[in-house]
Amino acid sequence: MAQAAIAARISPQPAETRPLTACLGQTLRQDVYAERDNPPFDRVCMDGVAIRSDTLSRGVRQYALEATQPAGAPALTLANATGAIEVMTGAMLPGGTDCVIPLEEYDLIEQTVSLKSNALGEPDRNVQRRGSDSRPGVPMLRTGTRLGAPEIAVVASAGLAAVTVSRQPRFMVVSTGDELIEPGQPILPHQVRRSNVYAVVAALTGQGFEEVRTDHLLDDEQMLRDRLARHLAQSDVLILSGGVSKGKFDFVPKVLKELGVEEVFYQVAQRPGMPMWFGVSTQGCAVFGLPGNPIATLVCLVRYVVPALIAAMGTRRALPVPIALAAPILRGRPMASFVPVSVQYDDQGRHLAQPHRPNGSGDFLALAGTDGFIELPPQATPYPAGFVATLYRW
Ligand code: AMP
Ligand code: MG
Numbered sequence: 001m002a003q004a005a006i007a008a009r010i011s012p013q014p015a016e017t018r019p020l021t022a023c024l025g026q027t028l029r030q031d032v033y034a035e036r037d038n039p040p041f042d043r044v045c046m047d048g049v050a051i052r053s054d055t056l057s058r059g060v061r062q063y064a065l066e067a068t069q070p071a072g073a074p075a076l077t078l079a080n081a082t083g084a085i086e087v088m089t090g091a092m093l094p095g096g097t098d099c100v101i102p103l104e105e106y107d108l109i110e111q112t113v114s115l116k117s118n119a120l121g122e123p124d125r126n127v128q129r130r131g132s133d134s135r136p137g138v139p140m141l142r143t144g145t146r147l148g149a150p151e152i153a154v155v156a157s158a159g160l161a162a163v164t165v166s167r168q169p170r171f172m173v174v175s176t177g178d179e180l181i182e183p184g185q186p187i188l189p190h191q192v193r194r195s196n197v198y199a200v201v202a203a204l205t206g207q208g209f210e211e212v213r214t215d216h217l218l219d220d221e222q223m224l225r226d227r228l229a230r231h232l233a234q235s236d237v238l239i240l241s242g243g244v245s246k247g248k249f250d251f252v253p254k255v256l257k258e259l260g261v262e263e264v265f266y267q268v269a270q271r272p273g274m275p276m277w278f279g280v281s282t283q284g285c286a287v288f289g290l291p292g293n294p295i296a297t298l299v300c301l302v303r304y305v306v307p308a309l310i311a312a313m314g315t316r317r318a319l320p321v322p323i324a325l326a327a328p329i330l331r332g333r334p335m336a337s338f339v340p341v342s343v344q345y346d347d348q349g350r351h352l353a354q355p356h357r358p359n360g361s362g363d364f365l366a367l368a369g370t371d372g373f374i375e376l377p378p379q380a381t382p383y384p385a386g387f388v389a390t391l392y393r394w
Contacts, residue, residue: 002268006308013166023147025208026165027315032141035159037131042093046126049084050097056121063113084113100126144316166313171212172235173200176243196241196297219249232281242292245275269335272296294364299338323391326352329383340370
């Protein structure tokens with residue numbers, strides 16, 4: 001199976017240290033432990049006054065204000081049982097108090113706090129006790145976590161200015177083909193827009209990959225040999241679009257072999273994307289030769305390249321999800337097939353895949369507006385509505 005063959009040959013990315021400010025979207029390669037108790041002290045979580053709660057049950061309704069306890073200052077201590085200390089959110093709870101009455105529940109006139117009739121005094125009211133969220137040494141984030149905004153906050157709260165993350169792989173995305181013309185350039189009737197590279201770069205950067213460079217090569221053996229040699233030396237992953245079929249000018253597999261790239265597989269029983277090629281260079285560069293048909297390129301990228309690289313990053317991610325067909329697919333397929341779908345929701349909120357039918361693997365206009373594709377296993381009979389397949393999102 002292609003996926004397993006790729007997984008067996010792609011090495012894990014090495015780890016590197018990054019400053020916290022450069023960690024968004026990166027994959028953690030260490031556990032992150034709580035630096036201290038969290039909260040680190042009995043923390044006031046409302047502006048108000050701190051008192052002893054047992055005084056309320058004894059009928060006390062007025063308290064003499066003793067002092068003010070701001071956030072960021074060491075804890076004061078209550079002097080008298082019927083005293084009160086004004087406290088700010090984030091302050092340490094003053095010693096001798098166990099409850100915070102919020103501003104709205106009392107009047108403060110000339111240093112006397114008079115509770116209103118609705119004031120409640122219970123132990124721990126508006127107090128977060130030290131260590132109630134986490135204890136020191138408890139892992140807060142595990143290796144393999146992808147760092148989003150909340151996780152960045154956790155790293156910062158653990159006191160770390162830098163963490164170990166997976167190093168970004170260096171991608172080189174190469175289109176091949178004499179017919180391809182850059183967007184923005186004049187085009188002739190026999191020429192085709194060079195769209196695949198843009199789709200591939202978008203898919204990779206959309207997944208958080210940062211180091212993605214591109215090149216374009218003609219269907220010329222010498223040019224392919226020279227430039228691919230350089231790309232192999234300077235990249236961790238080489239993605240080629242086009243030139244891998246059996247046509248007279250499809251030189252890619254031959255040139256890769258000449259450059260010492262070991263062929264792991266060539267051709268996969270799937271549609272689209274049958275001519276897909278995969279190999280590994282002597283220096284360990286993973287080489288994906290994706291068929292040039294735009295749908296095939298993108299499907300093969302999302303189905304094989306992206307998951308393999310996410311795994312190489314050590315990222316823990318939700319697996320592709322099962323999804324039921326919203327409408328039947330009327331003919332069986334002799335090999336695994338990828339069908340573009342949009343995801344819909346039924347009245348119970350379950351998601352369903354509505355198939356879109358392209359006019360062949362070149363009709364990539366049909367992809368616009370779809371959410372991804374499903375993989376249908378080969379079978380002789382049709383796939384009824386409700387048939388469960390695997391969903392890959394773009
Ligand atoms: P190939 O795999 O090189 O035989 O290409 C198959 C088809 O995909 C041909 O019609 C090519 O013109 C088209 N194609 C190849 N590369 C690209 C590309 N980068 N962008 C758009 N179409 C492409
Ligand atoms: Mg070509």
